[in-house]
Amino acid sequence: MSKLRASTSAVHDQLDKKIMDRSPFASKEHYGLFLRYQYHLMNYVASLYQGDQLASMINNLKSRDRTEHLLADFKDLDMIQPNQAMSNAQFSASLHESLGWLYVVEGSKLGAAVLAKEAEKLGLNSEFGARFLAGSGAGRGSHWRQFMQDIEALTLDEQQEQEMLNGAQAAFKFANQLVELSYNQAPNLTADVA
Structure with missing residues (x-):
């Protein structure tokens, strides 16, 4: 860890700054853009939460x-569920890279406590x-502690550990690109950011 x-x-710091620079809690409209970003991210990594191999580890x-x-x-706020943001982009990572992606997505829940107060x-x-x-x-704390314990309990060789680190780097880079897409409605986003 x-x-x-x-x-x-x-x-990670770059992503936090990029999101907060967009004042996600300045208004419900700003918050809606933030929700759209979060949805695109969760939709992209949805397969992480369905994998049996990962489920045996986490x-x-x-x-x-x-x-x-x-x-x-979205329903509460009378917002339409966003369309697919990434044309032809499909999540693909090795098992150990996927652990790095999970680290990023699960870690975002810790910051959500502060964001919830703003909401x-x-x-x-x-x-x-x-x-x-x-x-x-x-x-949140107990969920994160359990996640950390699950990661620490894994027996990874040097290459597998590096794949996990690469996955986390790729996830943060992707999330940074996704902020631009979600807020600016750029036409395309490539997931090849590793």
């Missing part, structure tokens, strides 16, 4: 998927409009 944090800190993997919460938020200022909460920002019943 410390290697994952160290290898992604710069690109506890409660299928229940960690937030896509249904996002769809409910409350817009009248949104875990039961209306900001469901995807809500923690699980067991709590």
Whole structure:
């Protein structure tokens, strides 16, 4: 986990800044763009949460998927579910790269606690409009600790560990590109950012 944090800190900071520079909680309209970004990201990585191999490595993997919460938020806010943002882009990664992608997506839930407080200022909460920002019943901290323990418990050789680090780097780079697409409606996005 410390290697994952160290290898992604710069690109992680870049993503945080890029999102916050767009003032996602300045208004419900801004928040809607943020929701669209989150939906495109979760939709792109949906297969991560359905894989049996990953499920054997990460506890409660299928229940960690937030896509249904996002769809409910769109409905709450009378927003239309976004169309496919990425033409012909399909998630593809090795098993160990996928662990790196999961690290990025699951890690975003920790920051969601702060974002949920901002959403409350817009009248949104875990039961209306900001469901995807809500923690699980067991709590964000315990879910993240379990995820970290699952990663630490894996026996990875040097190449597998490097693949995991590469996957996390690729996920952050992709997420950075996706911010541009979601907010600017650029025509295409390529997933080949590793």
